[in-house]
Amino acid sequence: MEKIVNFCLIGTGRAGMIHGRNFAKKIANARLTALCDPSPENLQAAQDELQAEHTYQDYREVMANPEIDAVIIVTPTIYHREIALAAAAAKKHIFCEKPLAMNEAECQEMIDAAEENQVKLQVGFMRRFDESFIEAKKVIESGEIGDVVLVKSLTHGPSKPKPWMFDISKSNGPIGEVNSHDLDTLRWLTGREIASIYAVGGNYRSPEAKEDFPDFYDTVAMTVTFDDGKIGMVDGAQYVQYGYDARVEILGTKGSILIGDQSKHKLVVAHPDGQISRPAMHSWTYLFREAYVAEEQAFVDSILNDTETECTGFDGLMAVKNVNMGLKSLQENRIVKAEELA
Ligand SMILES: NC(=O)c1ccc[n+]([C@@H]2O[C@H](COP(=O)([O-])OP(=O)(O)OC[C@H]3O[C@@H](n4cnc5c(N)ncnc54)[C@H](O)[C@@H]3O)[C@@H](O)[C@H]2O)c1
Known part of the structure; x- marks a missing residue:
């Protein structure tokens, strides 16, 4: 059977909705299964448009759902680290918007957590695509x-x-x-x-x-x-x-x-x-x-083929x-x- 990667979009603001729309319709072997945002208005607006199976206001609940294979982190940068660490601990692959975090120490923690838990980590520098x-x-x-x-x-x-x-x-x-x-x-x-x-x-x-x-x-x-x-x-x-x-x-x-x-x-x-x-x-x-779609597809492919992501945690850290x-x-x-x- 064809393998599908189930995603949760965490952060449904400006950039989040770009990823949400793409993952809902344009990315092969991917499904937008869940949405998460603490803002009820943003979450509802995203859900009205994207019709995901699950919605959450707290990212910790996302981590408890075993159906979700991967997360797309598109929150304000200051929250990237804590959400990525929780995702890695829950063995969920991580696509994280740029900038990866606030400082190098935070980035290194995210890289280490992804490595230790053997999940992919890709950073959203879509210009490379x-x-x-x-x-x-x-x-x-x-x-x-x-x-x-x-x-x-x-x-x-x-x-x-x-x-x-x-x-x-x-x-x-x-x-x-x-x-x-x-x-x-x-x-x-x-x-x-x-x-x-x-x-x-x-x-x-x-x-x-x-x-x-x-x-x-x-x-x-x-x-x-x-x-x-x-x-x-x-x-x-x-x-x-x-x-x-x-x-x-x-x-x-x-x-x-x-x-x-x-x-x-x-x-x-x-x-x-x-x-x-x-x-x-x-x-x-x-x-x-088109670059957003290409980076998202590359992320899904790196999960399914178990290859290194094309824009790595180290690129994010640098x-x-x-x-x-x-x-x-x-x-x-x-x-x-x-x-x-x-
Ligand atoms: N690649 C790009 O070209 C690009 C473009 C724009 C923004 N970004 C990045 O995307 C991130 C978000 O930027 P934006 O412009 O979409 O911001 P935004 O303010 O429009 O949206 C952020 C969303 O995150 C939600 N949020 C806040 N805390 C949260 C939490 N703990 N859990 C889940 N959701 C939470 C907010 O309610 C809001 O809906 C930033 O890191 C930004 O740098 C990247």
């Missing part, structure tokens, strides 16, 4: 653009930060919430580790949050050096309002690669008033819609380490080296 990113990596590896000397990656998000994101002790701010993707992209495309980061930033769009959250920043720029002396640049911003913007430029000794642009479609409209227009990309949910290096640099206004966090 995007066709353009995959193609760029192939071109780099072919040697066509020579040696990579500079990788620039940016992510700008349109929406106002969620209330929990203003408290950077709970979210790490945009370096964690937004730029963990870019920091992962830098590692993944170059195959190198980040040796140092210098970050500058500020809160330019949410003045009302300044009094309660003086550390909050909504825009950041980071200069990075790799362990082979090559260079990286990352910039991030939340609440830019104009759309969702995720682009990468890779400069080699003999050529360069661009990934992404700001438009939603490959479409330009010429208007009778002499203006031309292109609709802007509006959301990460749209830009990376991204979190780099997030914390960036944050420390921003807060202390100095270059921070990797060995300081080791």
